[in-house]
Amino acid sequence: MRAAICKEFGQPLVIEEVQLRAPQSGELRIKMKAVAICHSDIAFIDGIWGGDLPAIYGHEAAGEVLEVGDGVAGYKIGDPVLVTLIKDPNANHWDSPISNSDGAIVQGMSAGAFAEEVVVDQSQIHPLPADMDMDVASLLACGVITGYGAVTNAAQMHKGAHVVVIGAGGVGLNTIQGAAINGAQTIIAVDITEEKLETAKEFGATHGLLVGDLNFDAVAQIAGGGADYVFVTVGAIPAFNAAPDLLAERGEVVLIGMPPVGAEAHYIPVNLASMSQVIRGSKMGEAVLTRDIPKLLGEYQRGQLKLDELVSHRFAFEAINEAIAKTREGASNRNVLIFES
Secondary structure, three states: OEEEEEOOOOOOOEEEEOEEOOOOOOEEEEEEEEEEOOHHHHHHHHOOOOOOOOEEOOOEEEEEEEEEOOOOOOOOOOOEEEEOOOOOOOOOOOOOOEEEOOEEEEEHHHOOOOEOEEEEEHHHEEEOOOOOOHHHHHHHHOHHHHHHHHHHHHOOOOOOOEEEEEOOOHHHHHHHHHHHHOOOOEEEEEEOOHHHHHHHHHOOOOEEEEHHHOOHHHHHHHHOOOEEEEEEOOOOHHHHHHHHHHEEEEEEEEEOOOOOOOOOOOOOHHHHHHHOOEEEEOOHHHOOHHHHHHHHHHHHHOOOOOOHHHEEEEEEHHHHHHHHHHHHOOOOOEEEEEOOO
16 A cells, blocks of 8 residues: 655655555554544654654544454444544554565554555544545544544533633634534634634634734633633644633633643743632543544534534645645645545
């Protein structure tokens, strides 16, 4: 099969033939149909989180079952499935299933979905409706559950809340629509361009603020006080520094964005202590696939959750470096690679 390999941090990926072993006990082999470009993939490609090379990244994906390993129940060849990096910690941890003539290739984020096929643990997949477009479905694997789940699982946001979402990219838009669907009273989107703020309003934001205008007084004027929740969906340190200062009493900052390893943010502890405020992290929306994916699919089918609107551009697999470059520009919600049948 072909895969897009990261051989050197910060350089274009190289599409080459690789070998993929058969699924072992508890695993399945999946034929990729669509995989989205996530900023986490780009962070790994750039080396800001370290790691070993060569590696194959990609983790926001959907495809169909090609082969079922021993001990796997409930799936058959041809079934459409979501493929994620969320892996049962009790699952077997085999060596990478990918190799070439030079040896093993790292299966990035336990998925390695920038490839025509993957072998993953059964805990990493979830069934999809047969009539659902794969490019749209793939977004559920990371961007949607990360943003939406930060609202519902991590923060457990209460209805009527006043919310600030810093960053209106793919994860930010899903944080916004998660807050809207679950009854937030005020949703203030924050980004660097008016265009992004207008897009945020299409996904449920009630107000928009440019980064340069963001401060407590601006939030208080809109929300009648500080924010109950501030979701930081970008990896920019200034956003982490600013977030606690936007909170109301007993407010909560939820950190979603992932800055480079070693980057530090600063806050004033006495402010948090005196106001009973909280700073917490949220990884992958603390999602449980069997609980959260059926819920999200139901909301999508009822027209509550926007997925189709998240796809900005579609690229052939061979154009992966072009898709990555487009994502780096920052104007896209999600760019998706489409694999030929």
